[in-house]
Amino acid sequence: MLIRDEIPSDAPAIGRVVTEAMRLLPQATGTEAAIVERLRAAGAMTLSLVAEEDGAVIGHLAASDARVGEEDGWGLIGPLAVTPPRRLQGVGSALMAEALRRLRKTCRGAVLVGDPGYYRRFGFRTFPRLTVEGCPPEVVLALPFGAAEPVGEMIHHPAFGLDQEA
Ligand SMILES: CC(C)(COP(=O)(O)OP(=O)(O)OC[C@H]1O[C@@H](n2cnc3c(N)ncnc32)[C@H](O)[C@@H]1OP(=O)(O)O)[C@@H](O)C(=O)NCCC(=O)NCCS
Numbered sequence: 001m002l003i004r005d006e007i008p009s010d011a012p013a014i015g016r017v018v019t020e021a022m023r024l025l026p027q028a029t030g031t032e033a034a035i036v037e038r039l040r041a042a043g044a045m046t047l048s049l050v051a052e053e054d055g056a057v058i059g060h061l062a063a064s065d066a067r068v069g070e071e072d073g074w075g076l077i078g079p080l081a082v083t084p085p086r087r088l089q090g091v092g093s094a095l096m097a098e099a100l101r102r103l104r105k106t107c108r109g110a111v112l113v114g115d116p117g118y119y120r121r122f123g124f125r126t127f128p129r130l131t132v133e134g135c136p137p138e139v140v141l142a143l144p145f146g147a148a149e150p151v152g153e154m155i156h157h158p159a160f161g162l163d164q165e166a
Helices: 007-023 032-041 091-106 115-121
Strands: 001-006 045-053 057-067 071-084 109-113 140-146 153-154
Touching: 001 109, 007 032, 007 045, 007 057, 007 071, 007 140, 032 045, 032 071, 045 071, 045 091, 057 091, 057 109, 071 091, 091 109, 091 115, 109 153, 115 140
Parallel strands: 071 109
Antiparallel strands: 001 045, 045 057, 057 071, 057 153, 109 140
């Protein structure tokens, strides 16, 4: 398996992997592939990593810039998707490891909204004052790279369609 940056010809395969992966997820909105497309169109994906095997895209991770409270410089991870037949074989972990390695060089920390049962293994956790309006606090997670804690609302790029103050 190879983890590499997206190239232009990957876009349709990434869309398929994201759609397939999210279809099984109860909290999925069905708009995750469109979020990736909108982030790409806006030039807002700071990372678009693909996992490739035998020439096929089997996983994808997007990251974009986010603000937390008044602070820029956070790297927001998501969506993360692995094609269903290749789940539980380390693909998501490999994408995340590479994403965190890269974000460490440029960001204060990584943030995301997701299942703590999965993301805890990478060091993500909740913080008492980190929020996303409308999200249960237990799924609002961060991994600061320094000592400072994230404080305030996690503001996603408008491509997520969350209707937050940009
Ligand atoms: C969640 C997802 C990205 C994980 O990718 P993956 O390649 O299957 O995960 P890995 O093989 O790297 O899993 C590593 C570990 O996490 C565990 N794990 C995987 N998915 C999990 C989940 N949803 N909840 C809790 N633990 C999970 C695995 O059991 C494994 O544990 P182990 O190391 O103790 O054996 C993938 O299952 C997926 O695309 N799911 C649907 C979309 C989704 O939920 N995306 C995240 C929210 S945007």
